[in-house]
Amino acid sequence: MELIFEKSVEERKGARVPGGVSVPADIPPHLRRKEPPSLPQVSELDAVRHFTALGRMNFSVDRNFYPLGSCTMKYNPKVLEKAAEEEGFLSAHPYASVIAPEKVQGSLRLIYELEEMLAEITGMDAVSLQPMAGAQGELAGMLMVRAAHEAAGRVKDHVIVPDTSHGTNPATARMAGYEVVTVGTGRDGLMDYDEFIRKLGPSTAAVLMTCPNTLGIFNPAVDKIAAAARGSEAFMYCDGANLNALMGKFRPGDAGFDIMHVNLHKTFGTPHGGGGPGAGPVCVKEELREFLPVPRVVKVKDRFEVVEDRDGSIGRLSCFFGNFGVLVKAYAYILLCGGEGLELISEMAVLNANYLKEKLRRFYEIPFGEGCLHEFVLSASGLKKHGVSAYDVAKFLIDKGIHPPTVYFPLIVSEAMMIEPTETESKQTLDAFAEAMKEAAELASRDPEELRRAPRGAPAGRLDETGAARSLKLASLE
Amino acid sequence: MRPITAVTWKPLVNLPHTPDEVAGMLRRCGVSSAEDFFSAIPGRLRPEALNLPGALDEQEMLRKTRTLARLNSPLISFCGGGFYQHFIPAAVDAVASNPEFYTPYTPYQGEASQGTLQALFEFQSAICRLTSMEVANGSVYDGATALAEAALMAARITGRRKIVIERGVNPLYVKVISSYLRYCGCFPALAKAVSVSPESDALPEEADDSAACFIFQNPDFFGNIRDFTEAAAAARKRGVISVGSVYPVSLGLLKSPGEMGADIAVGEIQPLGNRLSFGGPGGGFIACRKKYVRKLPGRIAGETRDASGERGFVLTLQAREQHIRRERATSNICTNQNLCALRALVYLTLIGKEGFVSLAEKNASLAACVSEKLKKKGFGIENSGPFFNEFVLNLPVSAEKAVSGLQEKGFLGGIPLGRFYRGMDNLMLTAVTETRTKEEIDRFAEALGEMV
Numbered sequence: 001m002e003l004i005f006e007k008s009v010e011e012r013k014g015a016r017v018p019g020g021v022s023v024p025a026d027i028p029p030h031l032r033r034k035e036p037p038s039l040p041q042v043s044e045l046d047a048v049r050h051f052t053a054l055g056r057m058n059f060s061v062d063r064n065f066y067p068l069g070s071c072t073m074k075y076n077p078k079v080l081e082k083a084a085e086e087e088g089f090l091s092a093h094p095y096a097s098v099i100a101p102e103k104v105q106g107s108l109r110l111i112y113e114l115e116e117m118l119a120e121i122t123g124m125d126a127v128s129l130q131p132m133a134g135a136q137g138e139l140a141g142m143l144m145v146r147a148a149h150e151a152a153g154r155v156k157d158h159v160i161v162p163d164t165s166h167g168t169n170p171a172t173a174r175m176a177g178y179e180v181v182t183v184g185t186g187r188d189g190l191m192d193y194d195e196f197i198r199k200l201g202p203s204t205a206a207v208l209m210t211c212p213n214t215l216g217i218f219n220p221a222v223d224k225i226a227a228a229a230r231g232s233e234a235f236m237y238c239d240g241a242n243l244n245a246l247m248g249k250f251r252p253g254d255a256g257f258d259i260m261h262v263n264l265h266k267t268f269g270t271p272h273g274g275g276g277p278g279a280g281p282v283c284v285k286e287e288l289r290e291f292l293p294v295p296r297v298v299k300v301k302d303r304f305e306v307v308e309d310r311d312g313s314i315g316r317l318s319c320f321f322g323n324f325g326v327l328v329k330a331y332a333y334i335l336l337c338g339g340e341g342l343e344l345i346s347e348m349a350v351l352n353a354n355y356l357k358e359k360l361r362r363f364y365e366i367p368f369g370e371g372c373l374h375e376f377v378l379s380a381s382g383l384k385k386h387g388v389s390a391y392d393v394a395k396f397l398i399d400k401g402i403h404p405p406t407v408y409f410p411l412i413v414s415e416a417m418m419i420e421p422t423e424t425e426s427k428q429t430l431d432a433f434a435e436a437m438k439e440a441a442e443l444a445s446r447d448p449e450e451l452r453r454a455p456r457g458a459p460a461g462r463l464d465e466t467g468a469a470r471s472l473k474l475a476s477l478e
Numbered sequence: 479m480r481p482i483t484a485v486t487w488k489p490l491v492n493l494p495h496t497p498d499e500v501a502g503m504l505r506r507c508g509v510s511s512a513e514d515f516f517s518a519i520p521g522r523l524r525p526e527a528l529n530l531p532g533a534l535d536e537q538e539m540l541r542k543t544r545t546l547a548r549l550n551s552p553l554i555s556f557c558g559g560g561f562y563q564h565f566i567p568a569a570v571d572a573v574a575s576n577p578e579f580y581t582p583y584t585p586y587q588g589e590a591s592q593g594t595l596q597a598l599f600e601f602q603s604a605i606c607r608l609t610s611m612e613v614a615n616g617s618v619y620d621g622a623t624a625l626a627e628a629a630l631m632a633a634r635i636t637g638r639r640k641i642v643i644e645r646g647v648n649p650l651y652v653k654v655i656s657s658y659l660r661y662c663g664c665f666p667a668l669a670k671a672v673s674v675s676p677e678s679d680a681l682p683e684e685a686d687d688s689a690a691c692f693i694f695q696n697p698d699f700f701g702n703i704r705d706f707t708e709a710a711a712a713a714r715k716r717g718v719i720s721v722g723s724v725y726p727v728s729l730g731l732l733k734s735p736g737e738m739g740a741d742i743a744v745g746e747i748q749p750l751g752n753r754l755s756f757g758g759p760g761g762g763f764i765a766c767r768k769k770y771v772r773k774l775p776g777r778i779a780g781e782t783r784d785a786s787g788e789r790g791f792v793l794t795l796q797a798r799e800q801h802i803r804r805e806r807a808t809s810n811i812c813t814n815q816n817l818c819a820l821r822a823l824v825y826l827t828l829i830g831k832e833g834f835v836s837l838a839e840k841n842a843s844l845a846a847c848v849s850e851k852l853k854k855k856g857f858g859i860e861n862s863g864p865f866f867n868e869f870v871l872n873l874p875v876s877a878e879k880a881v882s883g884l885q886e887k888g889f890l891g892g893i894p895l896g897r898f899y900r901g902m903d904n905l906m907l908t909a910v911t912e913t914r915t916k917e918e919i920d921r922f923a924e925a926l927g928e929m930v
Contacts (some may be wrong), residue, residue, distance in 0.1 A: 002597065003599070003600055003603070004597070004600050005600070005603060008831075009912060011832075012832065013830055013832065013833065014567070014569075014827065014828035014829065014830050015567035015569070015828040015829055015830075015833060016833075017780075017801050017837045017912060018517065018565050018835050018912055018913070019840045019844070019912040020854040022837075022840045022843065023838040023839070023840075024679050024839055024843070025731065025838075025839050025842030025843040026842075026843070026846060026864065027703060027731065027732075027842060027864050027866065028835065029715040030705065030733075031694045031703045031705055031732060031733055031864065032731060032732065032733060033610075033729065033731065033732060033733050033734050033736065033737055036730065036831055036834065037607045037608045037729060037730065037734075037831065037834060037867070038607050038831060039604060039608075039826050039827070039829070039830055039831040039833050039834055040827045040830060041825075041830045042827060042830065044567070044569050044828060046827055047569060047824065047827045048569055048572065048573065050827075051573040051576070051579075051824060052573075052576070053593075054579075054592075054593035054594075054596055054597055055573075055576045055579050055593050056578060057580060057592035057593035057596070058578045058579065058582050058585075058591055058592070058593035058594055059579055059587075059590035059591065060578045060580075060581040060582040061577075061578035061582070062578065062581045063577075063578065064590075066582075068583055073583055075581075076581075077536075078538065079536045079539065081575070082540065083539065083543040085553075086543060086544060086545070086547030088546075088548055088549075088550040089546075089547050089550065089755065089756065090753040090754070090755050091552060091563075091753065091754060091755060092551075092755070092756045093553070093555050093557050093561060093562065093563070093754050093756075093890055094561055094754070094756050094757030094758075095557050095559055095890070095893055096553065096557075096690070096890055097756070097893065098897075099557075099878075099881045099885070099890070099893070100553065100881070100882070100885040100890060102551075102885070103550065103551040103553055103885060103890075104550050104756070105501040105550070106545075106546040106547050106548065106549030107546075107550055107756050109549065110543075110546050117530060120528055120529055121528060121530070123525065124628040129608075129844060131758070132619040132623075132758065132815075133619065133811070133812065133813035133814070134812065134813060135800070135810045135812045135813065136552045136619060136623075136848075137813055139658075141808060142780070143657065143660065143661065145747040146660075156875075164514065166800075166801075167800035167801040167802070167803075167804045167807065167812075167893070168800050168801075168803040168810050168812050169678075170800075170805035171800035171803075171804060171805055171807040171809070172576075172716030172809035172810040173805065174662075174805045174806075175658075175661075175662055175809075175810055176661045176662070177661035177662055180723075180804075180805045185835060193559070201760055210655075213819050215660065217518070217519075218516075218518040218519055220519070222517050222523070222733075223520070223523060232882065247525065247528070248525065248528050249516050249524065249525075250516075250518060250523060250524070250525070251517045251525045254523055254525055255523050257844055259897045262743075263813075265813065270578075271580045271581045272578055272580075272581070272582065272583045272584070272813075273579070273580050273815075273816050273817030273818075273820075274580070274582045274583070274584070274585065274591075274594040274597075274617070274820070275583065275584035275585065275594070275721040275777065275813060275814055275816035276584075276617070276759075276813040276814040276815045276816045276817065276818075277758070277759035277761070277813075277814075277815045277816075277817060277818055278813040280813075286858070288769070289827050293657070295915065298836050300634030314654055314657055314660070315654075315657035315660070316622075316650065316653045316654050316657055317623070317654060317657055317658075318619065318620055318622065318623070318655065318757070318758065319560060319561075319620070319622050319650040319651070319757060320756065320757035320758070321756055321757050322619075322755055322757070322758050323619075323758040323759040323815075324755050324756035324759075325753070325756075325757060326756065326757050326758075328543065331543070332543055334530065334540055335531065335532060335533075335534050335539045335542060335543075336534060336535075336536070336539050337533055338530060338531060338532045338534070339528030339530035339531075339532070340483065340527070340528075340530065340532070340533065341533045342528060342530070343527070343528065344493070345493070347512040347513075347515075347545075348495060348500075348512075349498065350512065350516070351503055351504065351507070351515065351556040353493075354501075354505055354507045354509075354515055355503045355506055356508050357528050358506055358524065359506075360516075363510055366888035371515070371517070371518055375630065375687065377723065379575075392607065394587065395589065398587065398589050401583075401591065403583075403590055404587050404590070409801070416519040419562055420911060423493060424493065424494065426493070426494035426495065426499075427494075427495065427499045427502075427503060430665065434701075438690050453785070454762035455589050455590075458589040458590060459589070459590075459592045459593075459782045460588065460589045460592050460788065460790040461589070461784035461786045461788070461790075462589065462784060462785045463588040463782055463783075463784050463785075463790045463791075464782045464783050464784070464790050464792075465588070465782065465792050465794070467553060467782050467783060468780040468781065468782035468794040469780070469794050469795055469797075470492055470794045471780075471781075471782070472768075472771065472780060472794070472795075473780060473781040473782075474599075474602060474613045474614075474768075474771065474778055474779070474780050474781075474794070475599070475602045475606040475612065475613060475614060476599070476600075476614075477603065477606055477607065477612065478607070
């Protein structure tokens, strides 16, 4: 399809800018730009048709099953969007929080109450909603780890991560100035305990774990690991990307974790927006409260105030309260579900994953572990003998109107396909997916070329990723 | 432990399973209850039931969130400081509320995500055209983190560690940069003492040949329009990367970072079609010269061909990113602000080339007009040169006091600069955009007049 710039017609106008005829501003020529920026010139209808057509080229949760592992692509009730559309929330200026707090008591109360709810769900003592995504929650966590060690005069130089960890974990540790030590995974799909103990030492700053891990497996020795870490004065960090498996069943704070982030856009009612915005609140135990990012919302009698600076704090990671609009949806979601509802959600997410795993195990290898929680990892390596890869299966699913699972992650599984159905999908949808996966496996032996040519009915045929990286056409300029 | 499924069955809005289906699925899995799936969690680690309020229905829930929203009182805003209320055409909301844009994930599977990818490519193109740069990423969290990431990027390019920050950079952005730099071996160096009117736009002496970058902002925090063309040229001679932080709306009129010769341009996209929303979500962009693209953090959409030779788009240069490169990635960023970037693109498309120039002219002339009006009422204007849509008022009383008085009269008057700078207790940073009517401006001037 043409780019919006290619649809531009000189002198055509879209929206009218309010405020009558513009008077030229009194700005000297040397401070002005030479030419106006070459933005599109289209009518409102041209623009709406263009973007509606683009939307139709996307797979989305509202149209397609989207079992993307590690991403929790659940359906979020529309009423959550409605809750966030309140004008009182949308029009509040962030500076009002400090210069006119009386006029934004509603937003401040929401922040305070959501922090309390997340503390309860995670078993932690204090929460900052400021981080704008999981990775920024991790950054907040790692900066707090470093600040706390330095405040106590402890010299640390590395963090420990299992080899199944999300890429953000090691990348974040480096941003806090730590080296990364990786521990392997045993045949049971769990972090190798003996190797962990060998690598844990007095200079270990923190141990980063995902619960359940990215294979969907819960580590029953988690409190033993935490106790060992504590013995080395290392903090325990929980990557909360997989919290959808555990609500009401396990609270990381009860098992010795000191810090965790929560991805509100995975577990708590916020759609992903095609990649964001999300929110990654960071939750901590009492010992780390003083290090939380500022500003903080505090309750003074019946009203809410904002504390802008605090000794010990790692400072600001956003000017104010991060992605507030996302927080409203998460708050509304928790109200809608209640505590019991959240627990039911985790049960059904886990049931759906186990049911699918049962249906698929005849066609694909399950390389690690028997039990799984809300997601599981298959290997398509059995199809290799036909010259078919996980990548081919993924593209085949697109032709079936199904968004592919996460492929080639975690890195320790060859031809990995990571499947997370979520609780909102019906048995019928799961059955149809299992059928499509079975068809792919059968087609691999019968007509592998057919798989390698997929997709054929999608908005685009198979795209040349290598060519894109070679030619590097990254923008349409003038 | 009792499984919730066994004891209660609430018709929760988002769960499709019937009790019969649950029973059948459990049988298929060879277990008698959902609780069995959780057997790996030792009993000693199992919590009591969550202490949260009981489930509300849609109506009750909306009543509660609406009640909270109404505890916020509307204020007529003359406040900016990085967050601006601008007119948003209704079609921006219409496009962004299309679930085919707001319910997909990151477009890793190109063939199933051409809509998001082409929109990203168009967003990158629009940002390049605004800033006069060659490449841009598909957004980061906000303008402040964009600047912090740009500083880290400059450190990677140069192998140097000193981050020189011009005094006109938003003080909250400086705080965010400091948090980001704290433990990664880089350190910020703030140039010179602060006064509202700049003494010079020259390269500060701190930006010597040990500096990774020189960060400037235009218009600066006090609203002044600056020209860092010579500073950028001087920086280049010392091997220092120049980074320009801009208010994108001003680029309808003002010399762009690229025209000034900057290497990297960053900014906040909230003013481009995104609501204030108490500070977020908005988004940040980072644009740069093509030769630095491999050091650029965040997702980038690139053009390619599909199997039948048709144009298509994919996420490209992923080897920079954390999911491939892990601890050697250019940043830890994964989730970005994609939907806000889409809003910015739709906004720029609707406002269009001529509209965008006219919008910037209106902002600048309106702010000049308001400042004249206030000058006639006897208030001092601290800016000695041209400003865009924000300026500094010198009040005969403390600005904190003035702001709280204005709040009583329904105005968010501006930012008391004493919060950030010593000796500026009577100064208030005030912004005027095209959303303010003549009547609101008159009432604001009147309210200010009564105050003092």
